[in-house]
Structure formats: C-alpha cells, structure tokens
Amino acid sequence: MDRTGMELRHLRYFVAVAETLSFTEAARRLAISQPPLSQQIRDLELEIGTTLIARSSRNVSLTPAGAAFLTRARQILAEAVRARDEARVIGAGRSGTLDIGMTGAVLLGGLGGLVAAFQIFAPGVQVRLHEMPPGEQEAALGAGRLDLCFLRTPGADPALRVEPAWHEGVSAVLPRDHPLAVRRRLALADLRDEPFVFFRRADSRFADHLWTCCIEAGFAPRIVQEVVEAHAVMALVADGFGIALLPDSARRLAPSGLGFRPLAGNPARADVSLVYPREHSAVVGEFIGFARTRLGRGAGSGGPGS
Structure with a gap:
C-alpha cells in the first residue's frame, strides 16, 4: 500500500477486528471474505510501520500500539460520520441562517405560525426576522441582506420570483x-x-x-x-x-x-406574496418548499413575476 494510501475503510476493518478479536467475526460484520480482510490489516500495519494485532493459532489480541490506535481510529471514524451528516444537513437546507423581511401586519397574518413550524421542522436553521417598510425590504433583498421577504403588492424585478403566500381581505x-x-x-x-x-x-x-x-x-x-x-x-x-x-x-x-x-364586494385585497431571488441557497429553497406545503401551494405554483 502506498505510504499516503490509508483510507477510512482500513480504519473500519481494523476497528471491526479489534472489537471482535476475530477475523472470522469481523469479516461477517463487514460482509466481506476473510482473506481480503487479513490483507487490508497487513497493509495498514505496513503503512503505520508496526504491528497492531497479534495473531496466534488460538487467539487474536491487540498490541499496545494497536490499543492506542483503536482509540484514535474510533475518533476519526466518528468525526467522519459527523462531517458526512453535517454536509448532508447543509446540502438539504436544514442548517444555516435565514433572514426574512416582513412588516408587523404581515407577521399578524400568519407568518409567525409559519416560521414557528419551520423551526420545528428544521431546528438547525437560525431564522432571523427583520421588521422594515416594504420598500426597504426589497432593497435589502436585492443587496443580499435578506434571503426572502413577505410583501403585499411587491414590485416587478426580473431577478426576483414572486408567488402567492396567503389571501387576505x-x-x-x-x-x-x-x-x-x-x-x-x-x-x-x-x-x-x-x-x-x-x-x-x-x-x-x-x-x-x-x-x-x-x-x-x-x-x-x-x-x-x-x-x-x-x-x-x-x-x-x-x-x-x-x-x-x-x-x-x-x-x-x-x-x-x-x-x-x-368591505362589500371585496374591492381591495391584502394578499401576501413570498418574494425571493431566483438564485438562492439551499436553506432558502428548503423554506420555500416547506412554506408551499404548509400554506397549501403546489410546488409548481407561482404568482406574478414567477
């Protein structure tokens, strides 16, 4: 094995043998045959330059170096799992920050309940609400200071998508x-x-x-x-x-x-739209999908400007 060739699979194989003290049981746990497992352990020992597992005709045991290496190997494998899970969560939009612009009146209309439900759905996302006039919200959205906002009668901007959130009289x-x-x-x-x-x-x-x-x-x-x-x-x-x-x-x-x-005849409407950049992060995409489902909108729905 090349001196730079130690891989996570070598650590997994070693830990399986160290925990079972049996090449037969370790091979069964790993769903591989015993000869390749034995070869991988020998390659690992050659890479490290010392014996990790003492073998005899009757038993298998860890050398002092093997016992020390087991502790580190477990830590490395655990960190690898955490790194994988963290990457998956971030890639799925379940971690990070989300800055939402709104007015107090929009918050009263249902945004508070929507955000509270999203926090339960994605507890790894920190949602920050920013109360500001509608014009300032759109400017902050264009400047990247907000990730999305909820507006009544939003403007027309080709860089933004607009879709209905909820209806209100x-x-x-x-x-x-x-x-x-x-x-x-x-x-x-x-x-x-x-x-x-x-x-x-x-x-x-x-x-x-x-x-x-x-x-x-x-x-x-x-x-x-x-x-x-x-x-x-x-x-x-x-x-x-x-x-x-x-x-x-x-x-x-x-x-x-x-x-x-x-008002008779509903001559005026206070409908609220969800407004967000066409190019957005995974966190924004996750919130949009959640909002569509929560508010009863189909994934393909879109209001003016969509």
Whole structure:
C-alpha cells in the first residue's frame, strides 16, 4: 500500500477486528471474505510501520500500539460520520441562517405560525426576522441582506420570483361609536366623506393599491395622517383622527374601542406574496418548499413575476 494510501475503510476493518478479536467475526460484520480482510490489516500495519494485532493459532489480541490506535481510529471514524451528516444537513437546507423581511401586519397574518413550524421542522436553521417598510425590504433583498421577504403588492424585478403566500381581505376600521359602525358591511363609497389615516404611500405599494381602490369607487380619500405600521394606524383611529383601511389580520391587535367592517364586494385585497431571488441557497429553497406545503401551494405554483 502506498505510504499516503490509508483510507477510512482500513480504519473500519481494523476497528471491526479489534472489537471482535476475530477475523472470522469481523469479516461477517463487514460482509466481506476473510482473506481480503487479513490483507487490508497487513497493509495498514505496513503503512503505520508496526504491528497492531497479534495473531496466534488460538487467539487474536491487540498490541499496545494497536490499543492506542483503536482509540484514535474510533475518533476519526466518528468525526467522519459527523462531517458526512453535517454536509448532508447543509446540502438539504436544514442548517444555516435565514433572514426574512416582513412588516408587523404581515407577521399578524400568519407568518409567525409559519416560521414557528419551520423551526420545528428544521431546528438547525437560525431564522432571523427583520421588521422594515416594504420598500426597504426589497432593497435589502436585492443587496443580499435578506434571503426572502413577505410583501403585499411587491414590485416587478426580473431577478426576483414572486408567488402567492396567503389571501387576505381588507376591512374598514372605525371607532365603535362611529355612525357607520352600526352596519355589518360597508361599501368603499360609504367612506367618501370620511378623514383617513393611511399607510405612508412613499413606503408602501399596498397604500397605493388602497388609494386606487378608493378612486375606482368614485372618490379620492382625504388623508389626514400617514404612518408606517398598522398599530400606529389603529392608535390614531382610536384617538379620533379618522377611519382607516387595514388587512383583516390587524384586528388581532385592535384596541377594544375599534370595529372592523368587511368591505362589500371585496374591492381591495391584502394578499401576501413570498418574494425571493431566483438564485438562492439551499436553506432558502428548503423554506420555500416547506412554506408551499404548509400554506397549501403546489410546488409548481407561482404568482406574478414567477
């Protein structure tokens, strides 16, 4: 055997003989015949330059060098198994980090449960959530600071894939003592004379979508305050600044004095999309596949931009 030719199989053969103290039993364990096993042990001893296993007509025993080598051989084989398993886990997307961009409102809509389930599915992946305005999310995605994000009304970027995550409606949000609160459902046109607290249009295509829906209903909303997050919108509505249009999931954090009224005909939507680079890591791919299954989407599904 070449002096650089020691291989893991030589260590496995040696450990089998050392643990059974029988070439016959070791050959049976390894599912090979005895002569090749004996030859491999001799080659290993030639490579090392000393006798590891003492053989006699009656028994097989380890030399002092063999006993010391057994400890090291077991450690090397165990490390090899760990290295193999770690590579498999990483290659399968079950280890590493995953940076996800989102807004607080999207987190309320189901992202929290999805991430929690993924952490159980792939405990070796560290998931880091980054709350930021939608425009900043897309910029961070393009710059590689995020691995994927969940957005309402994402932009068109040929480097990104966009596919539906979940559907969500929009409700009118108003104080419970507001005259319109007596109705179970409202049309957008019913809100034409109301002051609005709005998402800041400079940061949100979703805000532009809501604006367009109002225009199509025959009026331009009279915006008195613009903010970034849903909880700020609700706080201002509760303080009497006006009414608002919010995703249905925001009701989970609504103060007791607010009422959510569905919009008749579903003229506005708050559907959420999963957005990620076309070229992505195994971890991202694993999360995408898990999300599709968890959210009931087929592997071939794709929304705009897919």
